[in-house]
Amino acid sequence: MREHARVVQQLLSIDARIADVPKTDEKELQNVPLIGREQLPQRTHDASRVAVPLATYTGWNFRDPSIGAPEQRTAFMGSYFPLPLTREQREAVHDPRLSISDRYASEDDYLARYRAAAEELVKERWILPEDLAGVLKRGKQEWKVAHELGVGVASATDKP
Numbered sequence: 001m002r003e004h005a006r007v008v009q010q011l012l013s014i015d016a017r018i019a020d021v022p023k024t025d026e027k028e029l030q031n032v033p034l035i036g037r038e039q040l041p042q043r044t045h046d047a048s049r050v051a052v053p054l055a056t057y058t059g060w061n062f063r064d065p066s067i068g069a070p071e072q073r074t075a076f077m078g079s080y081f082p083l084p085l086t087r088e089q090r091e092a093v094h095d096p097r098l099s100i101s102d103r104y105a106s107e108d109d110y111l112a113r114y115r116a117a118a119e120e121l122v123k124e125r126w127i128l129p130e131d132l133a134g135v136l137k138r139g140k141q142e143w144k145v146a147h148e149l150g151v152g153v154a155s156a157t158d159k160p
Contacts, residue, residue, distance in 0.1 A: 048117040048135060052110065054100060054146040056081040082149055100146065107143055114139035 050057065058079040063069050084090040084099040104110040118135045121127045127135060 048114055048121060048139065051117040052114045052139075053083065053103075054110075054142055055083055056097065082146060107147075110143055111136075111139060 056079075058081075060073045061077045061079045063072050063074050083097055083103075084093065084095050086101050087099050089095075090097070090099045090102075100110075104113070115136060118127070118132060118139070121135075122129050122132055
């Protein structure tokens, strides 16, 4: 739990850390996605994950202090910060993001919202209609993985 709290706090301090990175070369420019509500990247091509999240996703990652240069980003390695399963888990680690159980009533609720977001991407021509089935399959897989990690919410049939 402490590790989770540390990671969340690191995630929440990203904007300040980027602003404090010393300039080493005037020609060097490092861009990261605009971070919006709840530290989720905005205007990404995979908006179904962002619009209907089970985690906070980034397309970048800071280096671990154990390997040096913790203020620098690693190349081609993103981050996945799972949302807490319940409000109790969220409060225990002081995570300001809504828990999965606060967001979705059930797996069916999550999948319906995920489908709507994916269908909107088809409508806006971000993804091809023939790719919709694969995108929806991915949403179902992500729910399962989040649940197996202990950061998903049980479906209505799983509740006592």
